[in-house]
Amino acid sequence: MARDPSLEELMREELGDRTGLSEKSMFGGWAFMLNGNLLCCARHDGMLLRLGKGNDGWALAQPGVIQMLSGERIMHGWVRANANVYGDDTMRRRLIDAALAYVEPLPAK
Numbered sequence: 001m002a003r004d005p006s007l008e009e010l011m012r013e014e015l016g017d018r019t020g021l022s023e024k025s026m027f028g029g030w031a032f033m034l035n036g037n038l039l040c041c042a043r044h045d046g047m048l049l050r051l052g053k054g055n056d057g058w059a060l061a062q063p064g065v066i067q068m069l070s071g072e073r074i075m076h077g078w079v080r081a082n083a084n085v086y087g088d089d090t091m092r093r094r095l096i097d098a099a100l101a102y103v104e105p106l107p108a109k
Helices: 005-015 089-103
Strands: 021-026 029-034 037-043 046-050 065-070 073-081
Touching: 005 029, 005 037, 005 089, 037 089, 046 089, 073 089
Parallel strands: none
Antiparallel strands: 021 029, 029 037, 037 046, 046 073, 065 073
């Protein structure tokens, strides 16, 4: 799968230079980790975000946001946002803030 350098840059700008942030190739895209915990990922087919089980209902109610699938398996707590969603500055910020709110308190790996 092809990476999306433009989306990667948008996500870098949103995430800033916070302590514990790292990046690596994963899931056919570019993943952003916080203290060793997977936070989000930029791929050619959208932005993946870890919102946590039970925290994703509001996001899934947005047009252009769907449940993440791994093959045919539903990945509860993970969502995929298409270009219309992540292209909206307010929605992109809201999704990334929600992912940070879930991942920041997790123990470091």
